[in-house]
Amino acid sequence: MANLYDIIVIGGGPGGYVAAIRAAQLGFRAAVVEREHLGGICLNWGCIPTKALLRSAEIYHYMEHAKDYGLSAQGIGFDAAAIVQRSRGVSGRLNGGVGMLLKKNKVDVIWGEAAITKPGEVVVTATKKPAMQPQTPAPKGILEPGTYQAKHIIIATGARPRVLPGIEPDGKLIWTYFEAMVPQAMPKSLLVMGSGAIGMEFASFYRTLGAEVTVVEVLPQILPVEDAEIATLARKRFEKQGMKIFTGAKVTKVEKSANSVTATVDDGKGGTQTITAERMISAVGVVGNIENLGLEKLGVKIERGVIVTDGLGRTNVPGIYAIGDVAGAPMLAHKAEHEGVICVETIKGLHTHPMDKAKIPGCTYCNPQIASVGLTEAKAKEQGYDIRVGRFPFVGNGKAIALGEPDGLVKTIFDKKTGQLLGAHMIGAEVTELIQGFVIAMNLETTEEELIHAVFPHPTLSETMHESVMDAYGRVIHI
Known part of the structure; x- marks a missing residue:
């Protein structure tokens, strides 16, 4: 049957399209239902376009401070429309890329709004234009609304901005x-x-x-x-x-x-x-998109506005799964992607285990950048750990000084008894690119001894990470 699939994913955001591609890699016949734009909020209205905007602001900042680097620049200004146009162009390019990835992996895309009428059945109707979001026309070659069957249905419908009563956004002011x-x-x-x-x-x-x-x-x-x-x-x-x-x-x-x-x-x-x-x-904040999916009628368990799962994507109703923002915090694209992989591999019968949310990094791309993973100092103490805390300021790092970015700090938190890295917290230039080093260390259950004996390249910002670990154990060199 043309409308019969092994897996149907509702939502084409980071969690949804990654889940569908992984399903195809594992031999499943998979389809994605998307009502508005492939790549979801992250790619079209969140993670990616905001970084493009922030990059423009960063360049403008450096131009304003050109003399700090021995340079001169006059008549500095910006074109707001051009900044926005560049940001939208970045999103458009990646949106098309997601479509090509799905096509390459032979994942069908069904354009419209989905509802689960009963286990194993998804009815897709024509997309209605949302009030707050420009609608993306359906790409060519996309399947039409209709009734589709699948043994496994994965809900990956994401989230939308939370609205406070009396302070509703009006799109203008x-x-x-x-x-x-x-x-x-x-x-x-x-x-x-x-x-x-x-x-x-x-x-x-x-x-x-x-x-x-x-x-x-x-x-x-x-x-x-x-x-x-x-x-x-x-x-x-x-x-x-x-x-x-x-x-x-x-x-x-x-x-x-x-x-x-x-x-x-x-x-x-x-x-x-x-x-x-x-x-x-x-x-x-944001709230999960759980409405109009037929979940109440099916008896899918919902708590605090999100779908309850068992950590492997499974809901309380057999054959129905949920991943990403709609399945709860932390509401991050990389968490959604990993959840999608875990969910599909669980369906396949591979050996999987629930994601450890304590090891999911968070990044804020403001100026200065902020990145973290694991427990804060307060949480570590609250959980009863006897801790060692290390700190290293960017002002003690040669690369940071050379970059003109001396304001920053790396903070590490260890279990005093075992040497386990409990948390890492960073503020300063490019820390969103550095945090993955600590994420890998935590996933490999690396101790302070192994981190201290690792050789970090010089001169790099990453040396601040090394020195922070050494500071926790009284061995810091450069402060």
């Missing part, structure tokens, strides 16, 4: 990350509600390009999932750049005028103040 990525003009002032990765990346982008930026965070520290010491250093850097940051504070009301918003902020200390800005970004 109050933005989500969709509008923040394609501004028609650069606002002179910006209020960012939420200081997680999304909020701080946009705060960094717009501040670098000259906007007056204010960040309001309800929790006691910005970047709430990060180690407190790293978050404190980040805040100092952001404030030095001119950002205004309020923590332990909450936006309680927003009033709109023709071209600005005025927010009433409860400062958490019994006082209130008003903040007026041309635009506001709501970056208070």
Whole structure:
């Protein structure tokens, strides 16, 4: 039967398309149902285009500071439309690449919105244009809506911005990350509600390009999932750049005028103040796309807005699986991809084990960059570990000095009893590229002794990682 598959994946984002390709590699007949754009939010409206925007801001920053490098540059400026156009072009290129990868692996793509009418059956209807997202036309050669069968159905529908009652984004004055990525003009002032990765990346982008930026965070520290010491250093850097940051504070009301918003902020200390800005970004997290899939009727277990799985992608209903953001935190593309592989290999009957979420790295691509994996110092103590903590500042690293990037820190946390690396936390230039070294070390159950005896190349930023480990054991050399 033409409409019969071994595996149907609902959602063509990072988790979905990777799961489908892995399924094809293992000999399954696989299909992906996608309603809007291959590559999902990450590729089209998240991870990738934001990095393109931030790269433009980074280059602009270096141009502004050309004299620090013995260079001269006059008449420095930027074209907001061209910055956005470059970002969209990067996404478009990769979007097409995902389509080619699926075709190469003989994965069918069905264009439309899917609902699971019963175990083993997916009904796909024509895509309805979402309110907040531009719709991508269905590529040529894509299968049409209809009824499809598969023994295994993987839900990989991702997530969307969380909306707070009374502070709903309107696409003009109050933005989500969709509008923040394609501004028609650069606002002179910006209020960012939420200081997680999304909020701080946009705060960094717009501040670098000259906007007056204010960040309001309800929790006691910005970047709430990060180690407190790293978050404190980040805040100092952001404030030095001119950002205004309020923590332990909450936006309680927003009033709109023709071209600005005025927010009433409860400062958490019994006082209130008003903040007026041309635009506001709501970056208070995301929620899973679990609606209109038929899950309630099928009895699929849902808790706190996400689908419950057993760690291998299996839900409580046989033949139905969930991966990625819709299956819960951490809501990261690389977590979704790995979950997709684990899920499909479990279906195949290969030896698999649940992903250790404590070993999933997190990265924030603001200026300065922030990256981490494992336990924070506070969490390690909370879990009863007797710990050793090592620190090494970028100012003691030759490569960082040569790059003109002396502000940074690498922090490592070890179990004093066993030498196990419990966590690593970094702030500074290119730390999002460095963190994988600690991720590999943790997955290989490397101890401090092995890390100390590893030879790191010189001169590199990675030497800060080595020195941080040595500092935890009283052997640091360069501070």
